[in-house]
Amino acid sequence: MSVACVAVAAAAAEPTRRALDAAGLLDVSRRAVQLPDRQVALPLLVTRAAAEEQWGADLSRLAPAPPLPSLPSLPSLPTPPTLSLVELPATRLPLRxxxxxxxxxxxxxxxxxxxxxxxxxxxxxxxxxxxxxxxxxxxxxxxxxxxxxxxxxxxxxxxxxxxxxxxxxxxxxxxxxxxxxxxxxxxxxxxxxxxxxxAGWTVHTEQRIVYGLDVRRSMFSSGNGSEKARVGGWDCSAEVVADLYAGIGYFSLPYLVHARAKHLHACEWDDDALAALRYNLEANGVAARCTVHAGDNARSVEHFAAAADRVNLGLIPSSEAGWQVGVRALRAEGGLGDYAREIGRDWRIDCKHVERVKWYAPRVRHVVVDVLCRPRDAAAPPTHETEVQDSQPPED
Structure with missing residues (x-):
């Protein structure tokens, strides 16, 4: 059957095809075909009559107007592409x-x-x-x-x-x-x-938060979206938060943007992640409520020791290296596990929530635990069963 095509020199076929495709004019259900004289025919979605009515026969002098979409400027070519009627197979490529x-x-x-x-x-x-x-x-x-x-x-x-x-x-x-x-x-x-x-720098939006990063240097786990949403659903407007592994702001930003943390201390020691973190704090308009601590969090904690109401330890495969640092960051009213005894605090531990986030390796699961820590002489929290929730279905 006869199909309206753009005939173009083989050397210029790819940029021409890309321009047509970007404009929504390329019929991707048909294959391009080789023509004599080293030319290639690119099939169009529009009829030849409609194309000629809008453009004329010379595609290098395009003046698109409705109802045809506009077409980006084609490259400067020795031989301009032209409209042509080409016999193509009646069958189309199956699109499913x-x-x-x-x-x-x-x-x-x-x-x-x-x-x-x-x-x-x-x-x-x-x-x-x-x-x-x-x-x-x-x-x-x-x-x-x-x-x-x-x-x-x-x-x-x-x-x-x-x-x-x-x-x-x-x-x-x-x-x-x-x-x-x-x-x-x-x-x-x-x-x-x-x-x-x-270049590797890109700007990505997730859950109404802007994340800028260089994808070649910093990771971004889309699989943690449910956990970010859970954090963003809290009310932290009266809380000081310490994020010991801030990265580009994976969890620092949900705390600041959606949970409205009163202030957040973000610890990070990788230069690329730090650059992205600072960009993201400005891009989301929350830089004034965040202090960035560059370097090892074991040293940075001296600047906010005993000041945090909440500590975020978002590191896999394990955040154990930061547990003792997290205890030092918490106010006198709170702490974490057995590591508390090593710095002279005697606290009660209450596991409030277990979030089974995702599988990230065979038989290896990413789990987040919310732990409430209080002095032993404080009033005991109400008795409850630990809440366990799956962000993803169990592995088969």
Whole structure:
């Protein structure tokens, strides 16, 4: 059947395809086809008559007007792209849900760049099934098959495929997640793949809180959203909070923005996380209620010892290294566990809540415990059963 297409030189097919796709004019259910004279035909969603009525026959002189969407400026080309009527197969690529649409976009991009069938098939089969989106950055889960399939492509083909992937996911940068450092600094191991000169800084909004970070240097766990929401639901307007592992502000910001903490002491020793934390405090308008302590929290605690009503120890796989520091931060009316005895305090421990947040490794669960600590001679709290809640369903 005859389909309205944009005919363009093969060397300019990818930027032209991207411009058409960004404007919503590219028919991603049809593959691009090779034409004589080293040209490529990119199928359009609009009819030839409608396109010619709006644009004329020369796409380098676009003057879009309703009902067609506007089209970003096409690159300056020796031979301008033109409208053409091309015979294409009547059958379309099957589109079944977001995954199929993503595959169709990537397939069209590879075809426009002249990638061989084998390389295209390998990449389509290895496209990631899961990813994390932070601002305009998509971080895919690492996959040897995906890495090998990308390595088989030329630089131009790889950029075209990753550009199509970004466009399909409404992002501008694509990368792969890395292994987070096991050290207390918890550095991100993410790598950006597209574009070639991509910077790592992005601004992400979650639960009406702005988080800026460099995804290559600082981690961001989207899986902790339920716990951040729980913290943000408290009323801390009369409380001083100490966050001993503040990072970029994962929990400091919910305490300040939503729980309205009277004041918060944020401890962090990683330079990249500190830069992001300070940016985020300003971006959310809460810097005046937060004191940032750079360096080891075992030393920083001297500045707010016995001043905190609440201590946050958000560190996995274990926050045990900060328990004694947390005890020193708490006011005389509170403390944490057996470590309290080591600094001469005698307290009663009451476990108020256990939040089973998520599984983050086989048979390894992220659990948060709310512990209320009071002097032994204080009035005993009401007897109750510890509340246990699952943020995620149990592992099979």
């Amino acid at each position: 849900g977001p995954r199929a649409a993503l595959e169709a976009r990537v397939a069209a991009a590879l075809a426009a760049c002249g990638a061989c069938a084998g390389s295209s098939a390998a990449l389509l089969a290895a496209l990631p099934a899961a990813w994390e989106k932070l601002g305009d950055v998509v971080l895919c889960r690492p996959s040897p098959a995906f890495a090998e399939a990308l390595a088989r492509l030329s630089d131009a083909q790889r950029d075209a495929a990753l550009g199509a992937l970004a466009l399909a996911l409404r992002a501008s940068r694509v990368g792969v997640q890395g292994r987070v450092e096991a050290s207390l600094r918890r550095k991100s191991g993410a790598e950006l793949l597209y574009p070639a000169d991509a």
